[in-house]
Amino acid sequence: MVELIELSKTYQSKNKTVHAVDNISLKIENGEIFGIVGYSGAGKSSLLRCINMLEKPTSGQVLIDGTDITKLSLPDLRRLRQSIGMIFQHFNLIANRTVAGNIAYPMEVAGKSKAEIANRTAELLELVELSDKANVYPAQLSGGQKQRVGIARALANDPKLLLCDEATSALDPKTTRSILNLLKRINQQLGISIVLITHEMEVVKEICHRVAIMSEGKIVETGTAFQIFANPQEEITKGFVNSVLDIQLPAHLLTDKGDNKQLIKVVFKGKEAEEPIIDSMLRNFSVKANFLHARIDYIQDTPMGVFVLELAGDLAERERAIAFLDRETAGTEVIPYVS
Amino acid sequence: MFLEQIVAIIPDLNKAFSETFLMMSISVVLSAVFGIPLGILLFVTDNELLAENRWINRIAGFVVNVIRSTPFVILLVALIPLTSIVAGTIVGPKAATVPLAVAAIPFYARLVESSLKEINKGVIEAAIAMGSTLWHIIFKILLVEARSGLILGLTVTTISLLGFSAMAGIVGGGGIGDLAIRFGYYRFDNVIMFTTVVILIVIVQVIQAIGDKLAKRLDKR
Numbered sequence: 001m002v003e004l005i006e007l008s009k010t011y012q013s014k015n016k017t018v019h020a021v022d023n024i025s026l027k028i029e030n031g032e033i034f035g036i037v038g039y040s041g042a043g044k045s046s047l048l049r050c051i052n053m054l055e056k057p058t059s060g061q062v063l064i065d066g067t068d069i070t071k072l073s074l075p076d077l078r079r080l081r082q083s084i085g086m087i088f089q090h091f092n093l094i095a096n097r098t099v100a101g102n103i104a105y106p107m108e109v110a111g112k113s114k115a116e117i118a119n120r121t122a123e124l125l126e127l128v129e130l131s132d133k134a135n136v137y138p139a140q141l142s143g144g145q146k147q148r149v150g151i152a153r154a155l156a157n158d159p160k161l162l163l164c165d166e167a168t169s170a171l172d173p174k175t176t177r178s179i180l181n182l183l184k185r186i187n188q189q190l191g192i193s194i195v196l197i198t199h200e201m202e203v204v205k206e207i208c209h210r211v212a213i214m215s216e217g218k219i220v221e222t223g224t225a226f227q228i229f230a231n232p233q234e235e236i237t238k239g240f241v242n243s244v245l246d247i248q249l250p251a252h253l254l255t256d257k258g259d260n261k262q263l264i265k266v267v268f269k270g271k272e273a274e275e276p277i278i279d280s281m282l283r284n285f286s287v288k289a290n291f292l293h294a295r296i297d298y299i300q301d302t303p304m305g306v307f308v309l310e311l312a313g314d315l316a317e318r319e320r321a322i323a324f325l326d327r328e329t330a331g332t333e334v335i336p337y338v339s
Numbered sequence: 340m341f342l343e344q345i346v347a348i349i350p351d352l353n354k355a356f357s358e359t360f361l362m363m364s365i366s367v368v369l370s371a372v373f374g375i376p377l378g379i380l381l382f383v384t385d386n387e388l389l390a391e392n393r394w395i396n397r398i399a400g401f402v403v404n405v406i407r408s409t410p411f412v413i414l415l416v417a418l419i420p421l422t423s424i425v426a427g428t429i430v431g432p433k434a435a436t437v438p439l440a441v442a443a444i445p446f447y448a449r450l451v452e453s454s455l456k457e458i459n460k461g462v463i464e465a466a467i468a469m470g471s472t473l474w475h476i477i478f479k480i481l482l483v484e485a486r487s488g489l490i491l492g493l494t495v496t497t498i499s500l501l502g503f504s505a506m507a508g509i510v511g512g513g514g515i516g517d518l519a520i521r522f523g524y525y526r527f528d529n530v531i532m533f534t535t536v537v538i539l540i541v542i543v544q545v546i547q548a549i550g551d552k553l554a555k556r557l558d559k560r
Contacts, residue, residue: 081470092461137559
């Protein structure tokens with residue numbers, strides 16, 4: 001679908017050169033939801049804008065279905081842009097046009113007939129569940145509704161590719177979820193490939209099939225969403241993953257409870273999260289366990305769990321129990337008490 | 340006493356009013372017809388997403404600044420040759436519309452430019468991402484999003500023109516402002532001066548009220 005080859009974008013200011021995109025090669029497959037994650041200033045926005053040439057790359061190629069779009073003439077580029085949808089963090093709707101007028105705009109640009117536009121607008125309003133708001137102006141809508149209009153507008157000319165520029169960053173968690181579900185539905189039902197940039201790992205967790213982690217203009221790590229969550233390699237990736245999975249125990253639980261007790265953290269990934277491993281441990285070893293913390297996240301339907309247990313019993317028995325857990329799970333570590 | 344004096348100048352007032360109306364309506368229309376495109380030119384040639392062109396922008400900006408920095412009275416006299424070509428005469432209200440429009444066009448163009456600069460850049464970016472041509476953006480985005488600013492700018496321009504038109508007496512343009520200066524100010528006729536000034540105040544109020552109302556109605560932001 002989209003292939004970036006040795007893509008660079010450099011900004012030249014008076015006394016310094018900024019490599020916003022630094023020699024990135026990347027392939028986005030047909031029908032996938034691809035996430036680009038990074039802190040602000042990492043260059044992800046520039047990277048996204050190179051895909052529809054809102055920013056002209058300094059060097060490298062952008063292939064869309066095999067065509068190098070960096071070499072297209074302006075009219076050809078305009079035609080191509082009509083087939084790439086884009087949605088924005090701040091929605092960017094035309095304030096003086098109604099909802100229906102906003103959705104109609106890209107079709108007017110594409111030279112569709114009035115009847116065609118009217119039909120398609122009604123269809124899209126239904127898809128984003130805003131049929132009752134057709135004649136309302138954007139100022140009267142909530143953030144989530146505005147983004148739905150943005151999505152409808154982006155889909156108007158039946159694109160094969162949808163670019164999302166921090167599409168949920170300005171929305172509250174509940175609205176974020178509903179927008180993400182809508183994007184997921186669009187991806188599944190219409191087969192539209194989605195490239196999204198975000199700094200929120202929640203977004204990745206919910207909908208991304210594959211992810212690239214970006215830092216200082218470079219891609220530092222790529223993988224499936226589950227790989228990234230379950231097995232982050234780079235420090236920056238671990239930081240992002242921890243922003244979602246990190247656990248904070250209250251201080252009183254961390255204070256020393258004597259020789260017969262200790263805290264352990266157990267991580268389950270994938271299938272093992274569905275096995276009764278803790279139960280086996282309690283049956284096979286004479287230890288008692290008390291759950292202090294437990295959570296399971298689903299990364300694209302694959303479970304990943306983190307548990308903190310307080311283990312009580314003889315030292316020898318505890319060590320055997322921990323060895324058992326370590327064997328059966330993705331990782332078990334002892335959390336030292338703080339004195 | 341006052342009343343008699345006022346009744347006595349009613350014919351003069353009538354004539355002055357129609358002269359003002361003629362000068363204003365022609366020059367306001369010309370300001371809009373030429374000022375809006377000039378304002379758009381200034382805006383799009385200064386915008387990297389649209390039609391950035393440093394030279395055209397600098398030249399247009401320079402011409403605008405030159406006209407705007409010339410005092411109107413000087414412009415009035417300096418433009419006499421142009422007036423004679425365009426209006427076919429160099430006296431009377433018709434002749435006065437030429438320098439009025441020339442002064443108002445760059446003034447309004449700057450106001451147009453600043454209204455366009457207030458448009459959310461993201462909307463322009465989105466329009467480009469959707470494959471718009473420059474014409475689509477001008478007619479379907481810029482003029483639509485800036486429309487209430489354009490109305491307010493034209494209101495300000497109209498009111499400034501009313502002030503300029505008082506000086507049109509120099510070329511025999513006539514009008515209410517001219518009446519106020521010639522009869523009221525030079526002849527120390529306080530009644531006429533006062534009456535005409537009140538009329539001018541009322542006209543300004545009415546123009547501003549209409550402009551504000553229209554701008555508000557068109558603004559859906």
